[in-house]
Amino acid sequence: MGKVVLVTGANSGIGLALCERLLSHDAQLQLCLGCRNMQRAEAAKHALLVSHPKAQVSIIQLDVSSVHSVLRAAQEIRHRYNRLDYLYLNAGIMPNPHVDYKAFYKGLFSGRAIHMFSTGEGLLTQKDTLTSDGLQKVFATNLFGHFLLVRELEPLLCRPGCSSQVIWTSSSNAQRSAFCLDDIQHKGGVEPYSSSKYASDLLSLALNRRYNSQGVYSSVICPGLVMTNLTYGILPSFLWTLIMPLMWLLRMFTNTFTLMPYNGAEALFWLFMQKPETLDPLAKYHSLTSGLGNNYTQPRKVSTDNYVILTLCLQKISPDLLNSSSQGDISLLFDEPYLICKYEGYFYAQIKLES
Ligand SMILES: NC(=O)C1=CN([C@@H]2O[C@H](COP(=O)(O)OP(=O)(O)OC[C@H]3O[C@@H](n4cnc5c(N)ncnc54)[C@H](OP(=O)(O)O)[C@@H]3O)[C@@H](O)[C@H]2O)C=CC1
Numbered sequence: 603m604g605k606v607v608l609v610t611g612a613n614s615g616i617g618l619a620l621c622e623r624l625l626s627h628d629a630q631l632q633l634c635l636g637c638r639n640m641q642r643a644e645a646a647k648h649a650l651l652v653s654h655p656k657a658q659v660s661i662i663q664l665d666v667s668s669v670h671s672v673l674r675a676a677q678e679i680r681h682r683y684n685r686l687d688y689l690y691l692n693a694g695i696m697p698n699p700h701v702d703y704k705a706f707y708k709g710l711f712s713g714r715a716i717h718m719f720s721t722g723e724g725l726l727t728q729k730d731t732l733t734s735d736g737l738q739k740v741f742a743t744n745l746f747g748h749f750l751l752v753r754e755l756e757p758l759l760c761r762p763g764c765s766s767q768v769i770w771t772s773s774s775n776a777q778r779s780a781f782c783l784d785d786i787q788h789k790g791g792v793e794p795y796s797s798s799k800y801a802s803d804l805l806s807l808a809l810n811r812r813y814n815s816q817g818v819y820s821s822v823i824c825p826g827l828v829m830t831n832l833t834y835g836i837l838p839s840f841l842w843t844l845i846m847p848l849m850w851l852l853r854m855f856t857n858t859f860t861l862m863p864y865n866g867a868e869a870l871f872w873l874f875m876q877k878p879e880t881l882d883p884l885a886k887y888h889s890l891t892s893g894l895g896n897n898y899t900q901p902r903k904v905s906t907d908n909y910v911i912l913t914l915c916l917q918k919i920s921p922d923l924l925n926s927s928s929q930g931d932i933s934l935l936f937d938e939p940y941l942i943c944k945y946e947g948y949f950y951a952q953i954k955l956e957s
């Protein structure tokens with residue numbers, strides 16, 4: 603049986619480009635596309651089969667923002683496969699983005715222009731909404747649903763004598779300053795995207811602590827700035843067309859302008875070919891494209907605070923361990939040195955504070 607790979611958000615952008623690259627590399631793969639929209643999923647499957655007619659591609663309906671959908675999809679995956687070698691947690695959203703033009707012009711002449719272009723730091727805000735579970739949508743999509751998926755697929759990921767990889771599509775937009783322990787869903791802020799990506803970096807560290815001994819290795823990547831549905835939502839398309847020559851020029855100064863989904867998927871693909879035991883759990887793997895168009899992957903240290911390292915250890919506990927909880931409310935209980943966040947009295951997060 604070939605390796606089993608599940609990719610969330612596989613029907614477009616970086617996820618779809620990754621699937622193309624994986625199938626070109628290994629024709630024996632059992633590739634499962636985790637998508638919320640079946641029509642878009644079928645179109646993606648069709649496109650993949652046109653270029654790889656013999657490939658084994660299946661679809662699983664999965665809306666990572668919905669607890670019910672994740673639980674149902676995980677059950678179906680456990681039924682279909684007896685192993686999972688790679689779990690790509692790639693689906694992500696940045697809803698209603700707004701560019702702070704004032705910050706942009708200030709940044710242009712600040713000496714930190716390249717940093718601003720490669721991280722988008724301080725330039726973007728978003729308006730978040732609620733899911734039907736009552737969670738903040740960005741948190742539920744980019745982080746929580748994926749965490750539930752990892753937990754629910756544990757029996758396929760943790761197999762004695764075998765190793766598996768969990769790979770998060772994070773971002774260099776992940777900012778420590780956007781993440782707040784008192785508000786891990788980022789209910790009260792305007793940078794839920796940045797907060798959720800920072801939390802995924804922390805969560806990946808915690809997953810390594812918890813699962814490495816069972817052969818599961820978690821990594822985070824940044825695909826660079828890639829032109830996809832997500833980025834086309836930030837500026838009107840005529841504006842992107844106008845500034846495109848500038849973006850190609852900027853590649854001479856920052857290799858983070860990968861621009862094409864194929865290039866953006868570089869680090870995801872590179873990780874596929876690595877021995878997971880050799881990976882650095884403290885690294886974020888960046889897809890980079892040089893001015894001459896060469897793709898490569900570079901590890902960079904995850905930006906953790908110098909004096910406080912926050913570690914998210916998300917665990918599943920039995921409902922009776924936690925008493926009252928209201929639906930949709932991820933409430934935080936402070937229990938030194940842990941913050942415990944619970945959801946429906948069942949899933950909770952321990953956030954350990956280390957100095
Ligand atoms: N583009 C960029 O410059 C960067 C992107 N990223 C990250 O890369 C990842 C992929 O994004 P990208 O390819 O750019 O953008 P796309 O919008 O093209 O792809 C996002 C994918 O996620 C899927 N998705 C969104 N919400 C859900 C959900 N609730 N359940 C299941 N699938 C969902 C989308 O499905 P649907 O088609 O149905 O909407 C789509 O397939 C994201 O995590 C993003 O944050 C990180 C850094 C930079």
Ligand SMILES: CC(C)CCC[C@@H](C)[C@H]1CC[C@H]2C3=C(CC[C@]12C)[C@@]1(C)CCC(=O)[C@@H](C)[C@@H]1CC3
Pocket residue numbers: 701706718719720721722725726772773774775824826827833836837841845
């Ligand atoms: C209108 C102006 C002339 C140009 C505005 C440019 C900005 C919209 C972009 C500059 C850097 C970009 C960027 C991102 C979005 C668009 C910019 C802010 C991201 C935040 C997109 C998502 C990610 O995850 C990051 C890696 C990107 C970093 C750079």
